[in-house]
Amino acid sequence: MNFALARQGLRIGEYRLEPLCEDDAFDLLALFGDPEVVDYMDIAPLTHVSQAREIISWARQLAARDRGLRWSIRRDGQEGLIGTVGFNSLELDRGRRGEVAYDLARVEWGRGVMSSIxxxxxxxxxxxxxxxxxxAMVTxxxxxxxxxxERHGFVREGLLHDYAYWKGRFWDQLIYARLSD
Ligand SMILES: CC(C)(COP(=O)(O)OP(=O)(O)OC[C@H]1O[C@@H](n2cnc3c(N)ncnc32)[C@H](O)[C@@H]1OP(=O)(O)O)[C@@H](O)C(=O)NCCC(=O)NCCS
Known part of the structure; x- marks a missing residue:
């Protein structure tokens, strides 16, 4: 296990993954303030930086307890983050599993960015x-x-009816998984 490495961040070609931090609040507000980006997520579009700070604090608390990891995604030569990626949850005791989560600013969709990362x-x-x-849980x-x-070898294991509740209604969730080779 190597959480120290996660805290140092990762370099992937022209992208850098860095632990989400307080300084990312205004960038996160812009990212999650876009209704298209959060359409299938468990949050309404953010309207105030305090909401972004709450998300960052949630992510940092998970990381502090080794229960999750969230990185900002940055591109060399560009200000600010272009998305986030990581593990919404990690179970390392009664299992060895992690739930991946990812998002990109709308302008980055359809360019293979997340497929690179x-x-x-x-x-x-x-x-x-x-x-x-x-x-991965997908609305x-x-x-x-x-x-x-599916492009990265995850298998759809099932459809969980009315599994989640947010934004005033229940949502079906698809559960995907990929096992280690
Ligand atoms: C989910 C999300 C990250 C996927 O982004 P994406 O850009 O479609 O994903 P990829 O990086 O795999 O890119 C694939 C697209 O890039 C294109 N592409 C271009 N160059 C490519 C390359 N070198 N490799 C792979 N795909 C490439 C593909 O053709 C595809 O385009 P298409 O869908 O128009 O056919 C994005 O839609 C998102 O941020 N959504 C909002 C947040 C969200 O819902 N997160 C998931 C919660 S479960």
């Missing part, structure tokens, strides 16, 4: 965190998210 996050999970199972209808998971 996800294999490295998966390798980090399997090799550094010694996970047996990576999983039914989030076709881009399904496509990227």
């Amino acid at each position: 996800l294999p490295h996050v998966m390798a980090f999970g399997f090799q550094r965190l010694e996970l047996r199972r990576l999983e 039914a209808g989030n076709l881009r998210s399904c496509a990227i998971l």
Whole structure:
């Protein structure tokens, strides 16, 4: 297991993954303030920087307890973050699994950015965190998210009816998983 390495960040070609920090609050407000980006996520579009700070604090608390990891995604030569990626949850005691999560600013969709990054996050999970199972929960209808998971060897294990509740209604969730080789 290597959380110290996660805290140093990862370099992936022209991208850098850095632990999400307080200084990212205004960038995160811009990212999650876009209704299209959060459409299938468990949050309404952010309207105030305090909401971004709450998310950062949640991510940092998870990381402090080795229960999750969230990096900002940065591109060389560009100000600010272009998305985030990591593990929304990590179970290292009664299992060896992590739930991957990712998002990109709308302008970055359809360019293969996350497809460049996800294999490295998966390798980090399997090799550094010694996970047996990576999983992802996807709101039914989030076709881009399904496509990227399927391209990277995740298998759709099932549809969980009315599994989640946010934004005033229940949502079906697809569960995807990929096991270590
Ligand atoms: C999920 C999300 C990250 C996927 O982004 P994406 O850009 O579609 O994903 P990829 O990086 O795999 O890119 C694939 C697209 O880039 C294109 N592409 C271009 N160059 C490519 C390359 N070198 N490699 C792979 N794909 C490439 C593909 O053709 C594909 O485009 P298409 O879907 O228009 O056919 C993005 O839609 C998002 O941020 N959504 C909002 C947040 C969200 O819902 N997160 C998931 C919660 S479960």
